[in-house]
Ligand SMILES: Nc1nc2c(ncn2[C@@H]2O[C@H](COP(=O)(O)OP(=O)(O)OP(=O)(O)O)[C@@H](O)[C@H]2O)c(=O)[nH]1
């Protein structure tokens with residue numbers, strides 16, 4: 001028998017050096033300064049943040065200690081996180097004056113489902129940014145092509161991805177294909193937390209509603225712009241009893257990038273492995289003699305598309321470094337002209 005609404009607190013207590021679970025809870029919703037938390041036996045809404053702490057200290061997914069005082073509940077202490085899902089804050093990334101910072105989307109996530117909608121414009125660089133932004137240890141990444149009832153578009157997207165990245169695993173899903181919902185359900189782990197992210201209108205809430213058999217929220221009425229009436233504005237966690245898993249729905253985003261250092265390993269492991277056998281350490285895999293990567297292309301082990309995506313990635317990385325250096329230089333100049 002599954003425990004009713006098991007938000008993972010018992011498991012957390014078992015795996016971490018904590019004595020009791022009586023005042024431990026998990027943040028399951030965040031609404032500006034107010035939180036909803038789940039304890040071992042109840043859900044508490046409208047929880048505030050204790051004195052000297054702020055809403056930057058707690059996110060959905062966090063395990064916390066809480067307290068009751070003067071008729072209100074307060075979050076008192078953050079317990080150790082397993083991981084953090086974050087991206088660059090979108091407004092900061094655009095402004096030269098504001099230092100971009102990482103914005104936390106949720107914490108303690110085991111599986112991340114990245115939705116790409118078949119009816120929205122697809123580019124490889126979008127997929128690459130998603131994968132590189134969220135790639136980290138102890139996090140399983142899953143690519144879902146949603147609205148797969150757009151059959152032609154879905155086929156095209158999958159073909160584009162596979163001709164460049166033959167090893168990336170892709171699942172397609174549609175609310176009009178019940179068996180595809182079941183396939184997604186089958187990939188959820190018991191006792192684990194899965195988060196669904198993607199651009200606005202890709203169908204995150206719809207998928208979660210179908211997974212949890214909750215049709216109450218009106219995500220089905222189609223608007224002419226295809227974005228749907230119901231837009232998620234808060235991040236929240238739901239319990240799926242059938243698989244004993246936790247599902248996090250999150251607001252859609254416009255752009256994705258990260259201020260963290262990225263590593264092309266998730267997409268280019270094969271090329272990076274081959275590069276170890278190049279004659280020159282600083283081989284650009286462009287024209288050099290003794291290049292193991294070019295040889296692999298000639299031997300048909302690697303497609304030219306794969307290599308050209310890699311070159312593009314390298315170029316961007318170098319451009320990024322140059323940009324960072326330039327910013328640094330400008331800052332220094334400013335400093336010296338002031339002093
Ligand atoms: N054709 C088709 N439409 C879908 C599918 N899933 C969702 N939609 C429609 O797409 C629109 C957006 O769906 P939502 O579930 O609200 O999307 P969301 O990703 O949660 O959007 P935000 O909350 O704004 O981030 C709605 O009109 C849905 O009816 C699908 O599988 N096929």
Ligand SMILES: [Zn+2]
Pocket residue numbers: 275278279283284285286288290291292293294
């Ligand atoms: Zn080489």
